[in-house]
Amino acid sequence: MIKVSDLKKDFPIFDREINGKRLTYLDSGATSQKPELVINEMSNVYSNINANVHRGTYVLSSETTAKYEDVRNKLKEFINAYSSDEIIFTKGCTEGFNFLANSICKDLNPGDEIILSEIEHHANIIPWQMVAEKYNLKIKYINITESFNLDIDHFESLLNSNTKVVSIVGESNMSGMLPDIKKLNSLIREKTNAIYIVDGAQLVPHRKIDVQDLGIDFICVSGHKMLGPTGIGVVWGRKELLEKLDPVYGGGDMIEEVFYETATWAPIPHKFEAGTPPYVEAIGLGAAVDYLTKLDMKNVEKHSDELRLYAKNKLENIDRLNIVHTNSNLAGCTFAMSVEGVHATDVSLMLDTFGVAVRAGHHCVQPFHRKLNLDATFRATGYIYNDEEDFDILSNTIEESIKLLT
């Protein structure tokens, strides 16, 4: 069980007041707040052991390297990877998708197909568009139903022998939708030889993930959305696939031997990590994983589910409020909202005056906003440090804001 009032004490930011009010932070979908443990661990690296990893032959460097490499073990346990060599550090999910798109698609043939869904984050659209143009590939989008779920029949109809990549969000940052990954995986395996990638940006911070059980090929993870620092993320991939892929970035640290004409690559994971890695951020992410592991991801999941139901019930009772949220029993605690005749930016600016932080805009899901004929929505997302009181404040202040804006 998560007791939010105790847990909040671990997060220094909640000592702050905004516009004279308590901070009601409901924008963890954009980035999570950080526990003291993460902040202190990063500060400890800089204060006590800082040296570049993999290079030095002295105490500091070997201590930093050991700590940095140990984060791979923590992440291996956290998502139940087969091996810690399968954990590739990236700048974040966006870099993860760019790396995968470029590395996978250069070996595809013109006319090969990539399947995405209509509700993907731009990070899981643009990299594919860029490589599709370069290599003459086709992108197909799975329809999203009126109840904001994946249209499974439509998905099945899109699968064929030309399908080479399927890349779908694991938890939608707009509707909270949680596709049935195992079911999608078995459909893909049944009908294609495609690679299945999961966008784990919102999924991994909120739910217990077991990549072996899911049967997928790759997952992209964002560090800063799961209590870690910015500038660090992870791509997990099956060892046999990673070994086949070529690196996208060249430079120091990713090589075995370099000649003037050519070079050979280091084994995985290092062949994908050119240059000095963000090792302090990685160590910070390791501390975030420790924090979540201690909390137990089963508890995190339970908290998210209970909070979502409470929030849904509260928000559904607000007059004139239109909520973009899946009708499934299981979903993420994410609510994109709009009010007829009132601009989302106005609502979010008003909410800010009450100390309530939500995001306004298209949340990097512009095509789906366009499909719904919405210029913008404002979005509230709950995380481990949010409780019922936060959503009470949110719903009261939404009502108050609507009054002030009409």
Added chain:
Amino acid sequence: MSIQEKVEGYKKTLALFPNPQEKYQYLIEQAKKSEDFPTELRIDEFKVNGCQSQVWLVPEEKDNKLYFKSDSDALIAKGLVTLIASIYSDEAPKDILNSEIDLMEEFELGVILSPARRNGAFSMLKTIKEFSQKLAD
């Protein structure tokens, strides 16, 4: 009235509202009171890029002076652009180009005037200066 004098006037008025919510309410009032904007002018040519909501600024030249019509689909942004349009309307292009007033500094308008380059107000001012430059050339 010069640009500087108009800015001073708004500065005094805004200072009457100590908290951001009242300041926003003042902007909302300005938006509601503003002159009707012909919907046919809500076109890309007049759209200000870089705002979270849609903002339009239409310049008009009369006797070597510039006048601006403005609109937004969001109320607070509309209030802000109404205020900015009135500051720079009825002014000669060279006076607009020479004015170095930092509205972000002058108006304490909280997050909507944070000194970020991708900020909406920054884009509104840039658009006004671009129109002025075209006319001055």
